[in-house]
Amino acid sequence: MSRFLKSTLICASATFAALPVMAQTTGLGRAALPEEVAAWDIDIRPDGAGLPDGSGDVWTGEELYETQCAHCHGTFGEGMGSWPALAGGHGSLTHEHPEKTIGSYWPYLSTVWDYVNRAMPYGMAQSLTHDEVYAITAYLMYLNDLVDDDFELSRENFTEIRLPNEDGFYMDDRVTLEWPLFTQEPCMSDCKPDVQVTMRAAVLDVTPDDPIADARREQARAMAAASGGGDASVSTPDAEPAADPGEDARAAHSPELIAQGESLYRACRTCHQVGEGARNAVGPMLNGIIGRSAGTMDGFRYSPVLTEAGDTGLIWTEETVSEFIADPRGYLPRNRMSYAGMRDADDRRALVAYLSTYSE
């Protein structure tokens, strides 16, 4: 193990004029079977390496294209919506809005064959036969005015084909061309006489809607307006003016209200349990509380005053529970519930809505 690591480290520091020879392997993995390599090794190169036997003509390709490709790429390869255009755009590469198609831009036909074969049709990849891929490739050549309608593409004639823009590409030369300028010592002061804004994104207005950013901008404007200028008070985004809080609350038992109640219930669960498997604890279990006579939960030892209230007809409705938790000791003096009370009526409505979702 240590020898292996050592050799790895040595390799790491070497320069790679040639592949370093590492004496040892772990023997992990297993030999790939020829059938497995054949199934996955589907790539094609410009020199024809990897091309399988087969052929297809323009007319066959047209039929396939109409059913398999045209709904995204357009009848003439012009591209529907934002889907890629495959044909046209000749001579457009120097225009303001160049159109980069197979005929106008792509350097190699093998790329077309390879991509159709590996990834098309979109959403049904690798469903075409080799002959069908040849035929669709032939039709795409036809759409780009590269061949006549009697053309048939095959493994045999494939590498004779040249795309018009093959020589339009060259190796990345940023380091030699741009770096001499971009590695100069940068200016630190008085680097230009004056600075003007020449373009604003807001003029184009193509930014996706962002309600949070909008709210923050509104806040910036509101604070500036309130302070009569750029000065502004400290505030958190939470301090946005609230919408009418009654609006949600009036829609009793809306999911939002119940969710609010669930959150408020945190104040209760120190003593009470509710939901599946709930039992009596410090306080009585609350499943089915709404509609039950007060002081009647089996097995719970109530304060005398609560039992008495039940005996004399107090039934826990949404209203009575709400009145009770607003001020438990005021509502039923000498009861044992040690809770100071929930003053906010909206909060009580939410809590009761939450409790009402648990029946016995």
Place this chain on the structure above:
Amino acid sequence: MSEEFTGRASAARPDGPSRRGFLRGAGLAGAGLVAGTGAARAASPDPLITEVQPWAQFLGDGVDAAPYGKPSRHEAHVIRRNVEWLTADTSSSVNFTPIHELDGIITPNGVCFERHHAGVADIAPQDYRLMINGLVDRELVFTLQDLLRLPRENHVYFLECAANSGMEWRGAQLNGAQFTHGMIHNCMYTGVTLRTLLNEAGVKPEGSWLLAEGADASAMSRSIPMEKALDDCMIAFKMNGEALRPEQGYPVRLVVPGWEGNMWVKWLRRLEVGDAPWHHREETSKYTDLLADGRARRFTWEMHAKSVITNPSPQAPILHGHGPTVITGLAWSGVGKIARVDVSLDGGRNWQQARLSGPSFDKSLHRFYFEFDWDGRELLLQSRAIDDAGYVQPTKDALRDFRGVSSVYHNNGIQTWHVHSNGEAENVEVS
């Protein structure tokens, strides 16, 4: 998502009656302190202090309330976002990291931007296979368990899409650092170097190129020169300590440090050794840089030094008024480390050195800060990264002079935010 800021759902916020009532009654101005020099004075006692708050009185969630933890519900707006008009369908599209909401250098896994070419592949770990074939002594198949028995390494690297800022070539377009610079994330990867892995198969002397191929429905494929593969590339099965997220290539992705994100093939299923590049779709039709003369650069793999101020920015205006103000942002270079970041408040006329804080790793995001006293003046904020190779992040116009405006990829020009006197920020270009 926007509850915290629109106030729409305030009625459902159980923050407690006293606080809500206070805010409703007091309005914005009374909610806090008036900014200025020295300690400010509150007009009346803050009920958040003088009244016992619910969270200080009642029990909170117990353990296991969230077996896999999520951010605070107050952070629900910190999400990846899509620009719908950019692409035809979300299965072949991109969204953006909310860099204006983050700090430090590590991107949380759940908000790392996504780029798919045929949606997210769903692969069970026991169904995962990695094949090495081509010009090797032994064509091999590995299971995930096999890969976990090879020596592992940990590295922090940024991944930036070559098209990050690509919408800005023709001028300022999108109002938000998330949208102009959010096709980037920075994670610690755990995995096995290609040097180790390829040694198992034994690369033949003529093997000078590597094809990496994904298992998704686009069978994403890229050619990588063997020199890079053996230098610092790795396969990763963990990001930031946990398994790769499905949208980041679970269970295994390729890591190509400092080079364009498209090469970091996700759901990696195959590595083929060859003696020439394959010129596949993602290195011909796409990810080539069309220049003004109609010719195009190919194999523009390296991501050159770049930076952006994330706060303030259009989605994150200054909301605290005058006085102490923190400018912060990110800088990175696919060539090495960031040596220095400069900040300009006046659109590039004068520059001051920013403060770098946090670990500085090769080909990783760096975090910078610039603290100053804002007097409410309009600002034209810029940042300029300088890497340890001496490369100075250029202006957008300097890039356009070389490349024109049609190259889509590798826009690492200096970004300008116009901060108005009320704190709002806008994406602009300057002379």
